[in-house]
Amino acid sequence: MANLRFGAVEEAFKKRPLEVKTPTERPEQFYGKYVFNRARMYKYLPVDVYQKLIDVIDNGSRLDRSIADAVAQGMKKWAEEHGATHYTHWFQPLTEGTAEKHDAFVEHDGKGGMIEEFSGKLLVQQEPDASSFPNGGIRNTFEARGYSAWDPTSPVFIIEDTLCIPTIFISYTGEALDYKAPLLKSLHAVNVAATKVCQYFYQDVKQVHTNLGWEQEYFLIDEDLYFARPDLMLTGRTLMGHDSAKNQQMDDHYFGTIPERVQAFMKDLEIQALELGIPCKTRHNEVAPGQFELAPIFEECNLAVDHNMLLMSLMKKVAHKHSFRVLLHEKPFDGVNGSGKHNNWSLNTDTGILLHAAGKTLNDNLRFVVFIVETLMAVYKHNGLLKASVMSATNDHRLGANEAPPAIISSFLGKQISDLLEHIEKADKENIFSLTGKTGLQMDIPEIPELLIDNTDRNRTSPFAFTGNRFEFRAVGSEANCASAMIVLNTAVAEALERFSERVDALVAKGEDLTSAIIDIIREDIKTCKPIHFDGNGYSDSWKEEAKKRGLDCESSCPKCFDRYLDEDSIKMFESMNVMKRNELEARNEVKWETYTKKIQIEARVMGDLAMNHIIPVATHYQSQLAKNVQNMVNIFGDVEGKQLSERNIKIIREIAERTNIIETGVEELVNARKQANKIESQREKAIAYHDTIAPKMEAIRYQIDKLELVVSDELWTLPKYRELLFIR
Ligand code: ADP
Numbered sequence: 001m002a003n004l005r006f007g008a009v010e011e012a013f014k015k016r017p018l019e020v021k022t023p024t025e026r027p028e029q030f031y032g033k034y035v036f037n038r039a040r041m042y043k044y045l046p047v048d049v050y051q052k053l054i055d056v057i058d059n060g061s062r063l064d065r066s067i068a069d070a071v072a073q074g075m076k077k078w079a080e081e082h083g084a085t086h087y088t089h090w091f092q093p094l095t096e097g098t099a100e101k102h103d104a105f106v107e108h109d110g111k112g113g114m115i116e117e118f119s120g121k122l123l124v125q126q127e128p129d130a131s132s133f134p135n136g137g138i139r140n141t142f143e144a145r146g147y148s149a150w151d152p153t154s155p156v157f158i159i160e161d162t163l164c165i166p167t168i169f170i171s172y173t174g175e176a177l178d179y180k181a182p183l184l185k186s187l188h189a190v191n192v193a194a195t196k197v198c199q200y201f202y203q204d205v206k207q208v209h210t211n212l213g214w215e216q217e218y219f220l221i222d223e224d225l226y227f228a229r230p231d232l233m234l235t236g237r238t239l240m241g242h243d244s245a246k247n248q249q250m251d252d253h254y255f256g257t258i259p260e261r262v263q264a265f266m267k268d269l270e271i272q273a274l275e276l277g278i279p280c281k282t283r284h285n286e287v288a289p290g291q292f293e294l295a296p297i298f299e300e301c302n303l304a305v306d307h308n309m310l311l312m313s314l315m316k317k318v319a320h321k322h323s324f325r326v327l328l329h330e331k332p333f334d335g336v337n338g339s340g341k342h343n344n345w346s347l348n349t350d351t352g353i354l355l356h357a358a359g360k361t362l363n364d365n366l367r368f369v370v371f372i373v374e375t376l377m378a379v380y381k382h383n384g385l386l387k388a389s390v391m392s393a394t395n396d397h398r399l400g401a402n403e404a405p406p407a408i409i410s411s412f413l414g415k416q417i418s419d420l421l422e423h424i425e426k427a428d429k430e431n432i433f434s435l436t437g438k439t440g441l442q443m444d445i446p447e448i449p450e451l452l453i454d455n456t457d458r459n460r461t462s463p464f465a466f467t468g469n470r471f472e473f474r475a476v477g478s479e480a481n482c483a484s485a486m487i488v489l490n491t492a493v494a495e496a497l498e499r500f501s502e503r504v505d506a507l508v509a510k511g512e513d514l515t516s517a518i519i520d521i522i523r524e525d526i527k528t529c530k531p532i533h534f535d536g537n538g539y540s541d542s543w544k545e546e547a548k549k550r551g552l553d554c555e556s557s558c559p560k561c562f563d564r565y566l567d568e569d570s571i572k573m574f575e576s577m578n579v580m581k582r583n584e585l586e587a588r589n590e591v592k593w594e595t596y597t598k599k600i601q602i603e604a605r606v607m608g609d610l611a612m613n614h615i616i617p618v619a620t621h622y623q624s625q626l627a628k629n630v631q632n633m634v635n636i637f638g639d640v641e642g643k644q645l646s647e648r649n650i651k652i653i654r655e656i657a658e659r660t661n662i663i664e665t666g667v668e669e670l671v672n673a674r675k676q677a678n679k680i681e682s683q684r685e686k687a688i689a690y691h692d693t694i695a696p697k698m699e700a701i702r703y704q705i706d707k708l709e710l711v712v713s714d715e716l717w718t719l720p721k722y723r724e725l726l727f728i729r
Pocket residue numbers: 211212213214215282295296297298344345346354469470
C-alpha cells in the first residue's frame with residue numbers, strides 16, 4: 001500500500017527556511033506603505049476635499065457625496081502608482097473571513113476603446129451579487145440585493161494589484177448582513193454614553209474612543225503533512241489522532257527559541273503586515289508545540305478589527321509561501337492547548353485620558369472607579385450574552401471543555417481593586433469624604449497607583465480580567481471575527497453608562513451634589529454587580545457550583561447559548577442603543593444555528609469517510625498479516641504450541657476485530673442520527689440535535705480509532721501522527 005504519510009514526512013524533513021530579505025528601510029519608513037493614510041490623503045486630494053474627509057473620519061460628520069469623485073480620483077491615482085489595476089469593496093459577511101469581488105478600473109470610453117476610471121459612485125456604494133451570503137432569511141432570494149457601503153474611518157489599502165475599500169454590508173431594507181455595520185453603531189453608542197459620563201469629570205471631553213488590542217494565537221503545520229490529513233483540510237482540526245508521547249508536559253515550547261522555518265515565516269508576515277499598516281509588535285512560541293502568537297499595538301476598535309481580519313488572511317498566504325499551513329481553529333489537536341484571541345479593550349477620551357486607568361487626582365480616581373464598576377455592571381447584566389458572542393462550533397471545544405477560559409463569564413480584578421471596591425461599598429458614606437485643609441476634598445479611599453499593571457497578577461483562568469488599564473476578554477475564538485464580541489461588550493457598556501448617568505442626573509435634579517450622587521450610585525452598583533467578580537480559580541469544580549448559586553449563566557451547549565441574543569433584555573439593549581433591531585437579531589441567530597449544524601455535519605461526514613476508508617482497511621490489513629503469522633506458527637509448531645507462542649498476536653487480532661466492529665456500528669449510528677436530525681425544520685432544534693446526539697457519537701468513534709493507532713503497525717498507518725504534525729517544522 002502506497003503510504004502518503006511517509007511521503008509527506010520525507011518531504012517535510014527536507015524543507016529549509018526560506019530566505020526573507022530584511023528591508024533596507026526601517027519599519028517607520030515602510031509602515032503603511034500600501035495604505036492610503038492621512039499623509040497620502042493630504043498629498044493626493046485637494047485641500048478642501050481633504051478637510052471634509054478628515055471631518056467625516058474624526059467627527060463622524062455625514063459624508064458629502066460631492067467630494068466622493070475627488071476622493072476616488074486621488075485614491076485611484078495613488079493606487080495606480082503602486083501598480084493596482086483593480087478595486088474591490090472588502091467586507092465582513094456573517095461567514096468567517098472577508099469577502100471581495102474584484103473589478104478592473106476599466107470602462108468604455110464611448111469611442112470603441114477603454115479608459116481607466118474609478119468614480120465616487122463606485123467608491124461609495126456597490127451592489128455585489130450577494131444572494132449566497134448568509135442572511136438568516138432577511139432577504140428572500142428574489143430580493144437578493146445587498147449593498148456594500150464605504151467606511152471612510154478605515155483607510156483603503158492595496159493587496160497585490162487590487163485597491164481594497166473597507167465597507168459595511170447591508171440589505172436593501174437596511175438590515176446589517178455583516179459585522180462591521182453593528183460594530184460601528186456600537187462604537188457610536190459607547191462614544192455617546194461615555195462622553196456624557198466623562199463630562200461629569202472633565203468638561204472638555206467631546207468624544208470617547210474604544211481601543212482594541214488583540215493577541216492572535218495560531219498553529220503552524222507543515223503543508224505536506226497537512227495535505228495528508230483530510231480531516232485538517234476539510235474541517236480545520238484533527239478528528240482523530242492519539243496523543244504524542246511528548247507534547248507540552250515539559251513547558252519547553254512556551255517562549256522558547258523560535259524554530260528557523262517559523263522565524264522566517266514570522267519575519268515575512270510581519271514585514272507584509274507592517275506594510276499594510278498593522279502595527280505588529282510581539283511574537284512568541286505559545287504553550288503547545290507548533291503553537292505561536294502574534295500581537296500588534298492596540299488601535300481604535302474598528303481599525304483593529306479590520307486589521308485582525310486582514311492579518312488572518314495574510315497569515316494564510318504567507319504560510320503557504322513558506323510551505324506551512326496556518327491553523328486558526330480553536331482546537332486543532334486534542335490533549336494540547338487550543339488557540340484563542342485575547343481582546344484587550346479600553347476606552348479613552350479625545351483629550352487622551354485612558355478611562356480604565358487610575359489617575360493622579362481625586363477626580364481621576366472617582367472617574368476610574370465609575371468606569372470599572374459600570375463595565376462590571378455591563379458584563380454582569382449580559383454575561384450570558386457576552387458568552388454567546390464568542391461561542392461557535394469550533395470555540396465550543398475550548399469553552400465547553402476544561403480549557404482556558406471556562407464557559408462561565410466572570411471578572412478578575414486583583415487584590416487592590418477588590419479592596420478598593422469593598423471599601424467604597426462598606427465605608428460609612430460620610431467617611432468616604434472628608435474636607436481637609438490644603439488638599440480640599442479628600443476621599444478616604446486607599447491610594448490607587450497610576451500603574452497597576454504589575455499589581456494585577458495574571459490570573460490566566462479568568463475570561464474577563466482587569467489588567468491594569470484595560471479589560472482583557474480572553475474567551476474570543478482564534479478564528480472569530482473580534483467584532484462579534486466587541487459589538488456586545490460596547491453595547492452593554494453603553495447601556496450601563498447610560499443607566500448610570502440617568503440615575504445620577506435624577507439625584508442631582510433632586511438637589512443632591514454631583515459627586516455625592518455619583519458615589520451613591522456607584523455604591524449601589526458595586527453591590528449589584530458583585531456576583532460577576534471572581535478572583536479565584538475559574539477551572540475548579542467548586543466555582544461551577546458557586547457560579548450557579550450566584551445566578552451566572554452556566555449553559556455550556558453552544559446552540560443554547562445563542563438563545564441569549566433573543567432574550568428580551570438583550571433585544572431591549574440592542575434596540576435602545578440603536579445597534580440592532582429584533583429582526584436582525586433573529587436573522588443572525590438563524591445563521592448562527594445553521595453554521596453550527598453545518599460544521600458538525602461536515603465533521604461527521606469526514607469522520608465516517610476516514611473511519612471506513614482509512615482506519616478500518618488499515619487495521620484489517622494489519623490484522624490479516626498477524627493472522628497469517630499465527631497460521632505460520634501453527635504450521636511450524638503445531639496447534640497448541642503455535643497458538644501459545646502467538647498469544648500476543650491473537651490478542652491484537654481480537655482487539656482489532658472488536659474495535660473495528662464498534663467503529664463500524666458507530667459510523668452507522670452516526671449516519672442515522674444525521675438523517676434524523678436533518679429532518680428537523682427549526683434551525684435551533686436541528687443545531688441542538690447535532691450538539692446533543694451527533695457530536696458525542698463522533699467522540700466515541702474517535703476513542704476507538706485512537707486506541708487502534710496504538711496497536712496497528714506504524715508502517716501501515718496512513719494518517720500523519722500527532723508527533724509528526726506537532727514537531728516537524
Ligand atoms: P500580555 O497579556 O500577553 O502580557 P501585552 O501586555 O503585550 O500582552 O498586551 C497585549 C495587547 O494589549 C497588546 O495589543 C497591547 O497593545 C494591548 N494593550 C495595552 N494597553 C492597552 C489598553 N489600554 N487598551 C487596549 N489594549 C491595550
